[in-house]
Amino acid sequence: MPFAFTGLLSVLPLNATALPPAPRSPVLLFAVLIQPVALLVAYLAGRFASHLVRRRAQISNSTATLTALIGLWAGFAGGAWLFNEDYLWAPRMLASAVVVAVIVVGITALVITRIQHEPPLDPIAEVARRGESERLELKSSARVNMHTGKRDDAMETVVAKTVAAFLNSRGGTLLLGGDDDGRLIGLAPDYATLRQPDADRFELFLRSLWRVRLGTNAAALPRLDFAPATDGAGEVCRVTVPPSPVPVYLKGPKGNGGTELWVRVGNSTQRLEVDDAISYVARRWPHEVRPSLRARVGAYLLYHRKRAAVPQVDTD
Structure with a gap:
């Protein structure tokens, strides 16, 4: 099979002792050179497909390029099945590959958006009327002590440990600006x-x-939304907390002091003692307590190195 670059290489002023006048394995050379070209085509097809579905779905450039590359391979395979062509980059082969790549990227973007779609939340007033439960906590304030009317750091601690407990459990909702009776009194004092x-x-x-109090990663997990207070002044804040993929520990004020593990038990927030915390973490996040392969190999080598360094005592 003739290739364009074969003739090009044959006319270059190359030293005969350095390189042969033509590649000995043109098919292999073509397979190597075609990879960056295919990657470029996949990138362009991915960007084009992302632009087409930008109003309905979002997909990163890397994901679009990889998906388009898979689509190119599928398109070339389909073109080889349908068309009688002698080389890969025939117009019909290339067109079928690009069309399939664009379709694959578009479908992938829509599927990803569908999977990541967050379901709509119920109205805050309706949520407040349900009363406190394992996955719902109502707090009148996040900063101001409603009995003294002054700012109280203890109120901030209550908010932090409640969010930590939801993160360490099955998730839940913290409603700020609602009292125990389900009335939305608002956050005007805060x-x-x-x-x-x-x-x-x-x-x-x-x-x-x-x-x-909880760490940067944990601080990014909750989702907040606001609504007018129907039984008071200002607004109320709903904090929707998902389950955390790793344990979240509550630190002391200003991030100092020891750490504590808080969880939800029924409709209350409780701190676990050390032995209970270890057992809970081992059951809930087993990957956190299971040593990695690297740690196992390091411990093995360290153990045998120490054994080799201990002098042998002759008991005879």
Whole structure:
């Protein structure tokens, strides 16, 4: 099978002793050179498909390129089945490969968006009327002690440990600005302690609190939304907390002191003692306590190295 680059290489002024005038394995050379070309075509097809479905789905460039590359292979295979062509980059072969790649990327983007789609939440007022449960907690305030009317760090600790407990359990909802009777009394006292009394500043306060007390990764997990208070002034805040993929430990004020593991037990938040915490983590996140292969090999080598270093005592 003739190749264009074979003739090109044959006319180059190459030293006969350095390289042969033509490749000894043109098919193998073609297979090597075609890889970056296929990758470029896959990248362009992926970008084009992402642009077509941008209003309905989002997909990263790397995912689009990899998916388009798979689509190219499928398209070439289909073209070889349908068309009688002598070489891979025939117009019909290339067209079928690109079309299949674009279709595959578009379908993949829609499927990913469907999987990642978050279901709509129930209205906050309806949630508040359900009352507290294993997966629902109502708090009147996140900063102000409602009995003294003053800011109280203990209220912030309650919010932090409740979120930690939901993260360490099956997830749940923390409703701030609602009392035990399910009334939405609002967060006006909390808003009054902020530089700018609005929802954006309140969310920044919560994220900062969780980052200090729970860690940066845990602080990014909860989802917040706000609604007007029907039985008071201002707004109420709903914190939707998913289960955490790793254990989340509560630190002391300003991130100092020891750490504690909090979980939900029924409709209450409880701290686990050390032995219970170890057992709970081992059951809930077994990968956290299972040593990695690298750690096992290191321990094995260290053990035998120490044994070899111990002098042998002659008992005779």
